[in-house]
Amino acid sequence: MDLSPIPDPTLAELIALRPHLSRDALAGLMLDDVPLGAIADAVGTPVWVYAADTMRARYRALAGALKNLARVHYAVKANDHLAVLALFAAEGAGADVVSLGELRRVRRAGIDTRDVVFSGVGKTPDELRAALAEGVGQINVESAEELEMIAALARAMGKRAPVALRVNPDIDAGTHPKITTGRRENKFGIPAAAIPALYAHASQLAGIETLGLAVHIGSQITSAQPFRAAFAEIAALVGALRAAGQVVRRVDCGGGLGIAYRHEAALSPEAFAGALRASLDGLDLELIVEPGRWLVGPAGVLLASVVLVKHAAPYPFVVLDAAMNDLLRPALYDAWHGIVPLADAARAAAPHAIVGPVCESSDAFAAARTLPPLAPGGRVAILDVGAYGAVMSSTYNARPLAAEVMVAGGGFTVIRPRQEIADLWRGETVPEFIANRPACGGAVI
Numbered sequence: 001m002d003l004s005p006i007p008d009p010t011l012a013e014l015i016a017l018r019p020h021l022s023r024d025a026l027a028g029l030m031l032d033d034v035p036l037g038a039i040a041d042a043v044g045t046p047v048w049v050y051a052a053d054t055m056r057a058r059y060r061a062l063a064g065a066l067k068n069l070a071r072v073h074y075a076v077k078a079n080d081h082l083a084v085l086a087l088f089a090a091e092g093a094g095a096d097v098v099s100l101g102e103l104r105r106v107r108r109a110g111i112d113t114r115d116v117v118f119s120g121v122g123k124t125p126d127e128l129r130a131a132l133a134e135g136v137g138q139i140n141v142e143s144a145e146e147l148e149m150i151a152a153l154a155r156a157m158g159k160r161a162p163v164a165l166r167v168n169p170d171i172d173a174g175t176h177p178k179i180t181t182g183r184r185e186n187k188f189g190i191p192a193a194a195i196p197a198l199y200a201h202a203s204q205l206a207g208i209e210t211l212g213l214a215v216h217i218g219s220q221i222t223s224a225q226p227f228r229a230a231f232a233e234i235a236a237l238v239g240a241l242r243a244a245g246q247v248v249r250r251v252d253c254g255g256g257l258g259i260a261y262r263h264e265a266a267l268s269p270e271a272f273a274g275a276l277r278a279s280l281d282g283l284d285l286e287l288i289v290e291p292g293r294w295l296v297g298p299a300g301v302l303l304a305s306v307v308l309v310k311h312a313a314p315y316p317f318v319v320l321d322a323a324m325n326d327l328l329r330p331a332l333y334d335a336w337h338g339i340v341p342l343a344d345a346a347r348a349a350a351p352h353a354i355v356g357p358v359c360e361s362s363d364a365f366a367a368a369r370t371l372p373p374l375a376p377g378g379r380v381a382i383l384d385v386g387a388y389g390a391v392m393s394s395t396y397n398a399r400p401l402a403a404e405v406m407v408a409g410g411g412f413t414v415i416r417p418r419q420e421i422a423d424l425w426r427g428e429t430v431p432e433f434i435a436n437r438p439a440c441g442g443a444v445i
């Protein structure tokens with residue numbers, strides 16, 4: 001949020017803190033050594049650009065810190081592009097999905113369904129039947145009601161559903177209220193106090209195979225402390241369940257690892273591994289983790305062009321050709337994203353309001369951002385949009401979905417072309433009772 005008294009990082013600091021970004025005197029801002037201006041020239045703007053090598057390096061750093069401790073299941077909802085999923089599949093990742101669409105995406109990208117966890121508070125009977133038929137490795141149960149539903153569906157199919165009960169540990173993850181999930185008042189999971197009885201009941205159900213417990217307390221968590229508190233509570237529950245004679249093989253520790261958007265200290269893989277180790281190592285458990293944002297967030301930028309600069313007080317409005325329909329996070333979560341001009345600018349910097357063209361006042365990327373003067377046609381990169389970026393896009397204001405590009409090995413590939421205008425109404429029909437009405441004034445268009 002822009003309310004903090006701490007000054008924003010400078011453009012140089014934003015770049016220096018991100019090893020995948022660099023500035024070349026001639027080529028301008030580069031992502032994994034590929035000039036972003038060349039991509040904007042070739043593909044136009046707005047365009048999402050993802051750095052494959054950075055995603056891979058981040059996966060390896062996290063999987064390396066968790067070696068012999070926990071297996072990584074990528075949380076698909078952060079960025080579900082097939083190329084991203086295929087990249088993690090090639091690294092040996094499993095996946096965490098929250099819908100049938102995501103399940104089909106990960107299968108298409110080559111992830112084995114046995115390595116898929118199906119999460120979510122409202123999995124429908126159709127989705128659950130498909131998950132069972134396709135052999136999903138684990139279904140996380142979010143309520144007693146859902147447990148009964150899964151048990152009945154599995155029994156009718158002659159199967160046993162492999163489940164973990166998702167615990168709501170009532171822990172404040174210290175993150176934005178819209179992305180905290182582990183408080184009692186959140187809709188997620190089962191209160192810890194209700195777990196022992198429900199676990200015992202689940203283990204008696206013919207359609208259920210109880211694997212263990214799951215927990216996920218929220219997103220963009222930048223301190224190890226809430227993780228330590230949650231994992232300690234889970235470890236205590238595992239002990240209580242085992243003391244009561246239950247078999248607990250697996251704990252799914254969720255995701256939520258935070259990244260540095262502005263001044264936050266990103267959670268390091270080592271600090272997260274330390275939090276896991278403190279409570280859950282040595283308990284003869286299979287541990288899995290479900291990070292999304294941490295793996296892909298820093299590896300993506302959104303390139304936009306300046307449409308015009310509208311002079312206004314207190315700050316001029318810089319109107320971009322990217323908008324909240326492309327990147328929703330500032331409007332939805334007051335998210336702060338670095339904004340860096342592609343071209344080097346020697347001239348003095350002053351505050352600007354950076355906005356999109358959509359007909360909503362919340363279509364603003366920054367209220368007062370200190371940037372060098374921007375002119376129509378100038379280009380900027382909005383940073384750290386690899387997670388919860390393109391996946392949250394809509395076509396609001398009949399704006400086509402932006403193109404997506406992946407850079408690797410010094411070059412780039414378009415991995416989804418910009419949506420065509422005519423695709424905006426593909427599948428829509430005008431019913432006969434409207435189409436047959438004589439048009440006012442007889443005009444037919």
Ligand SMILES: *Cc1c(COP(=O)(O)O)cnc(C)c1O
Nearest residue numbers: 075119219255256290291292293
């Ligand atoms: C969203 C989500 C994740 C991933 O969260 P990140 O903050 O992107 O790491 C993991 N598990 C569950 C159940 C989720 O809902």
